[in-house]
Amino acid sequence: MKKKSLLSMGMMLALSLILVLGACGNGSSSADSSSESLSGKITVGGSTALQPLAAQAAKDFMEKNPGVQIDVQGGGSGAGLTEVSSGNFDIGMSDLFAEEKGVDASALKDYKVGVVGMTAAVNPKAGVKNLSREDLKKVFTGKVKNWKEVGGKNVKITLVNRPDGSGTRATFDKFALDGETPAEGITQDSTNTVKKIVAETPGAIGYMALSYFTEGDDSVVKLSIDGVEANEENITAGKFPVWAYEHMYTKGEPKPLVKAFLDYMLSDEVQSKAVPAQGYISEAKMAVQRDAKGEQSNK
Structure with a gap:
């Protein structure tokens, strides 16, 4: 009787040990899984x-x-x-x-x-906030060389372009200039640099994504085309073409x-x-x- 009792106790202890070890194993696996992160x-x-x-x-x-x-x-x-x-x-x-x-x-x-969305960025001293599509093409193709010829101030126009590999340039040329090739000017690899040069050069004009026209920053003018402002409402509705x-x-x-x-x-x-x-x-x-x-x- 005593041997049977001891045997039963031994089996219970063994079973308990198996359950404990199993629980520990499961807990470790869960912890490892929950601590996994991207790297x-x-x-x-x-x-x-x-x-x-x-x-x-x-x-x-x-x-x-x-x-x-x-x-x-x-x-x-x-x-x-x-x-x-x-x-x-x-x-x-x-x-x-x-x-x-x-x-x-x-x-x-x-x-x-x-x-x-993209549009032209103009130095404030040029004195323009809107251009017709035809005048914009004349400015970028070099047919107009002074802002007074398109309703602005008597300030020489300086063109600032992106290089041929730029998607911003390809988009602007295609949808703002109707595929016409801009005249030679200053060429810069970075939109940040384009903005800096336009802001610091009287009469300069370039182009950049709307994300670079920040609220409260009047260092450059965001140009409207044909009286249509470059903004989300006009772009989503298909009214502003440069996007x-x-x-x-x-x-x-x-x-x-x-x-x-x-x-x-x-x-x-x-x-x-x-x-x-x-x-x-x-x-x-x-x-x-x-x-x-x-x-x-x-x-």
Whole structure:
């Protein structure tokens, strides 16, 4: 009887030990799973029009995921498409469809993370806030050389352009200048530098994304075209023509970390807050759409 009791107690102890060990094992696994976080490095580069939004989103994403490092570079849309195609960038930013730059779009995956409006930026001493489309073309093609010829002050016009690989330039040339080629002037790789030169040079005119026209900053004038202001209401309705999708391209399907960041870019948190706060427009708000040929239609 005593042996049977001891045997029963031994079996109970063994069973208890198995249950305890099993519970410990399960707890450790759960803890490991719950403590898992994203880690690694992402390199993003290309469009300087998209750069401010990408940089802000990257900053917020890294704050949520301390193990992640995101390097956001400029360089222009051409560089973004070239470098992501060659595998040097995890994400290539572009104001243009890949097809518009002659890049093999079949090898890339396109994420439209927003819409950017663009217009001319003018030095305040030029004395103009609005130009007709025809006068704007005359200014940029060098047919008009003084602002007094188009209703401004007696100040010499200085052109500030982006280089050929710039998506901002391609968009402005196509939709503001009807495809005409600007005359030679000062050429700068960065939108920030374009803004600085226009602000500091009497009579200067360049062009940039609306995200660079910040509230309370009167260093440059945001030009209206044909009396239509460059703003969200007019762009989403299709009334203001100078706008482009902001693309983030990956080479094939993105790796999990890159996909997580792209999902964040398309999340409601970014699209409803960061996008408008940074001067961009959510693609979902557009009443019109464009294809790679630049043809616009209603949604």
